[in-house]
Amino acid sequence: MTTPTPTPTLPSPPKCTTAIPDHRGYVPPTACNANYGFYPSxxxxxxxxxxxxxxxxxxxxxxxxxxxxxxxxxxxxxxxxxxxxxxxxxxxxxxxxxxxxxxxxxxxxxxxxxxxxxxxxxxxxxxxxxxxxxxxxxxxxxxxxxxxxxxxxxxxxxxxxxxxxxxxxxxxxxxxxxxxxxxxxxxxxxxxxxxxxxxxxxxxxxxxxxxxxxxxxxxxxxxxxxxxxxxxxxxxxxxxxxxxxxxxxxxxxxxxxxxxxxxxxxxxxxxxxxxxxxxxxxxxxxxxxxxxxxxxESSFPRTWPRRWRTKLGGEHELLDSSGTELGGQRDGRE
Missing domain, CATH: 1.20.1070 (Rhopdopsin 7-helix transmembrane proteins)
Known part of the structure; x- marks a missing residue:
């Protein structure tokens, strides 16, 4: 008769432990209650x-x-x-x-x-x-x-x-x-x-x-x-x-x-x-x-809605973002 070989018991991975904070509340990064992975300067x-x-x-x-x-x-x-x-x-x-x-x-x-x-x-x-x-x-x-x-x-x-x-x-x-x-x-x-x-x-x-x-x-x-x-x-x-x-x-x-x-x-x-x-x-x-x-002209001109462009004096009139009249497109730009 042969004696069965016992199955080795593998150690369980270590779990984190709760550390006591120092005077600044710091605990090692491996501790359960660690908030930082380093000691902050x-x-x-x-x-x-x-x-x-x-x-x-x-x-x-x-x-x-x-x-x-x-x-x-x-x-x-x-x-x-x-x-x-x-x-x-x-x-x-x-x-x-x-x-x-x-x-x-x-x-x-x-x-x-x-x-x-x-x-x-x-x-x-x-x-x-x-x-x-x-x-x-x-x-x-x-x-x-x-x-x-x-x-x-x-x-x-x-x-x-x-x-x-x-x-x-x-x-x-x-x-x-x-x-x-x-x-x-x-x-x-x-x-x-x-x-x-x-x-x-x-x-x-x-x-x-x-x-x-x-x-x-x-x-x-x-x-x-x-x-x-x-x-x-x-x-x-x-x-x-x-x-x-x-x-x-x-x-x-x-x-x-x-x-x-x-x-x-x-x-x-x-x-x-x-x-x-x-x-x-x-x-x-x-x-x-x-x-x-x-x-x-340094800002993107704002094209106003059609009804407002008509009221402001023209179908193609443009105003820049500050409200300054441009009187049309400069060099064909929008």
Whole structure:
């Protein structure tokens, strides 16, 4: 008779344990009651809070002084970044406060989309304002439709990332975190695809504009140096946005757990997300679009409904967004 070999009992995977928070409420990332995957630095978060606060104030002042009301989009992005880091700074002293973590994380993940949308709006307006009407279309799209199409794509990406970010920032854990990770990565994938396409469009616009300026055909009212600085700053901002998107894609592709070294080190988030966005905001502060987009023709004209056009004096009369009469299409532009 043979004795049956006993089946070895495999040890069950270790479960997390509840840790006792230290004086700042911090517990190790592997603990059940951990809210952070790292020990947050209140000093660096305070530095970014001050930086985004100053950038926000400057953008509000520049919007009011120039009366370029579409800049509210950029102001929203700057204020969201400021609010995010204010909450992160407070959270460093109250790390067991789940509300600070959830709201701060959501703002951190979504604020750059406002900056992204603003770049779409500015470049489309520059194309409409600076190029002759016969060379404004790029990939068959007029400047007005470029702005609409890419802003809509940005809004779509915003909602996808908001849905995924809400799951990532929540306290549910488990399958919810994994689902949120996939949804968020899909959202940043959509954003990256459209940003790359728009970068190509911006490069084509820059080439056309450089040819125009090189031939001395830019209208005398436009300062060539300032115009060139603004266009190249927009390209730089697009590059900073791409850096931030690629970082987030790489970050979450490694999984949402304490074993992911990127999630376990706050320096990556500060250096590859917060810093590029702060530089982008300050760069736009330094070369503000209002330095080039001047006068009623710098805004997209608004075509009023037929009954209002008739009352205002003509079937084809146009008014710009501020109500200034244009008396028809300039150079055949809408």
């Amino acid at each position: 209140w000093e660096w978060n305070l530095v970014f809070t001050i930086g985004f606060f100053l950038a926000s104030l400057l953008h509000i002042a520049q919007m009011l002084a120039s009366r370029k009301w579409f800049c509210w989009v950029l102001v929203m992005g700057a204020l969201w970044e400021y609010a995010c880091f204010m909450l992160r700074t407070l959270g460093a002293f109250d790390q067991q406060n789940g509300g600070l973590v959830v709201v701060g994380t959501l703002l951190f993940l979504l604020a750059p989309l406002w900056i992204n949308a603003f770049v779409y709006m500015v470049v489309a307006r520059l194309i409409n304002f600076l190029l002759p009407s016969n060379s404004q279309k790029i990939f068959g799209l007029s400047p007005r439709w470029l702005a609409k199409a890419f802003v809509v794509a940005d809004v779509l990406s915003f909602f996808i990332q908001a849905a995924g970010g809400g799951m990532l920032a929540g306290q549910d854990g488990g399958d919810t975190i994994q689902t949120g990770q996939r949804i968020y990565m899909a959202g940043i994938g959509v954003q990256l695809a459209f940003v790359v396409i728009f970068a190509v469009i911006t490069v084509l616009f820059t080439i056309r504009l450089e040819r125009l300026m090189g031939a001395g055909l830019l209208e005398p009212s436009h300062n060539v140096t300032v115009t060139r600085h603004l266009v190249w700053s927009m390209l730089a901002v697009i590059g900073l946005i791409v850096v931030r998107i690629v970082f987030r894609f790489v970050e979450f592709s490694g999984g949402v757990s304490s074993s992911n070294p990127i999630l376990a080190n706050e320096a990556y988030q500060l250096g590859l997300d917060a810093l590029p966005m702060l530089i982008a905001l300050l760069l736009i502060n330094a070369v503000h679009p209002s330095k080039v987009l001047k006068g009623p």
